[in-house]
Amino acid sequence: MFVFGDSVFDPGNNNFLNISVTQGKANFPPYGETFFHYPTGRFCDGRIIPDFTASFAGLPLWRPYLDPANHNLLVGANFASGGACVLVENNPYTLNLPIQLGFFKEVVNLLTQQLGESDTKQLLREAIYISSLGGVDYMTFASSSSNVTESEMQEYVNIVIGNITNATMEIYKLGGRKFAFQSVGPLGCVPKTKAEFNSTGECVEFLQILATMHNNALAKVAEELEIRLSGFKYLMFDFFTSLMDRANNPEKYGFKVGDNACCGGGAYHAQTACGWLTEEYELCSDPSKFVFWDALHPTEYCYSQLAQLLWNGTGNVTWPLNMKQLYDLDIDAEISSQDIDLISDA
Incomplete structure (x- = not known):
């Protein structure tokens, strides 16, 4: 399994970057407490x-790829980085x-x-390439x-x-065949954007529209690639709807709080960051009762x-396949000459 993404998938790669906490680190308490x-x-x-x-697949929990x-590598690697963007110019500090x-x-x-x-080549054909990307790009676009x-x-x-x-396509050319695409989350409904853009508690429509546009376009591209490329298989996981439904209907899923973060301060516990020694913050007693851990990210539960x-x-929620x-x-090992032509034409 090879993991690409932003803070939703980062196992700690940013610990090894020469950046400040404000530029994207979570290597301090109470992160990791549960x-x-x-x-x-x-x-x-x-x-x-x-x-x-990884656990469901019988693999160990991830260590950051940047960990020296x-x-x-026979079980894969996790390259994800908090703040990572698809477009390089949106964040020069982390692993785009x-x-x-x-x-x-x-x-x-x-x-x-x-x-x-x-x-x-056999390992690469059998591996899964899971990604969660684009959210930071749209948050950057919205703020500017x-x-x-x-x-x-x-x-x-x-x-x-x-x-x-x-x-x-680059991964496909190198031998990858199984792709798991996670949709961008409900960017307009997380505590941070509610606190910044809309104190009435409603989701921020502009960001919701951007996220939906992205998710629809990504699903369409994945479907087209499966038609064009021999052996290309994929899934689309609807992270957007699954998370938003929990935020809007927390009791339905065993939570008590769907709007405020467990850790932070100010409106929605999203105006003051979680755990920074220089700022005041509040910490809930049971994170499993909260949908959101901090201003942007869900709890472990x-x-x-x-x-x-x-x-x-x-x-x-996941189509045309689930991850299992x-x-x-x-996956058929052979790549026909027609596929090579398709790759070169892409």
Whole structure:
């Protein structure tokens, strides 16, 4: 399993970057308190979706790819980075998509040295490539743009999607066949955006529209790639609806609070950051009763529910396959000359 993404998937890669806390770190208490009992760099009180999916697949919990300790690359790698953008200019400080893709190419070379070309190709065919990207790009766009037209929004979405498509094609060319795409979350309904843009408690429509545009376009691209490319298989996981429904109807899923974050201060516990020593914040006594851990990210208990949906959910939340079905799928090894033509024409 190879993991690409932003803070939703970051296991602590940002710990190893020369950046400040304000630029994107979660390596301080109370982060990590629920499961690990120490801050790992995950933007959560415990485990995140890639941890749960790894466990379901019989793989160990993720260590950051940037961790200098030895890695068992035979089980994959996690390149995700809090604040990571698809478009490089949106955040120069963390591991954007091109950097993550470069790390993946490093891994392919290391595996080839370790296993030989044939076994590496087989490993890459059988691996799953899971990604959660684009949210930071749209948050950046929203904070720097006002009174944009729908066509300008669509143009921006097309640029983001185009870059994700190109990265997906790069992975395909290197041998990847199984892709798990997680949709962008309900950006307009998280505590941070409610506190910043709309104190009445309603979701911020502008960000919701952007996220929906992205998710629809990503699903369409994935479907087109499956038609065009031999052996290309994918799933789309509706993180957007699954999380938003929990935020709007917390009691239905065993939560008590769906709007305020467990950790933070001010309106929705989202105006003051969680755990920074220089700021005051409040911490709830039981994170499992909250949908959101901090201003932007769900709690471990919420992630556990979402990961279960991703792994073996039905077609209303993950389609055309769930992750277990994708994981168990046997991919034909051969790439015909027609496929090579398709790749070169793309």
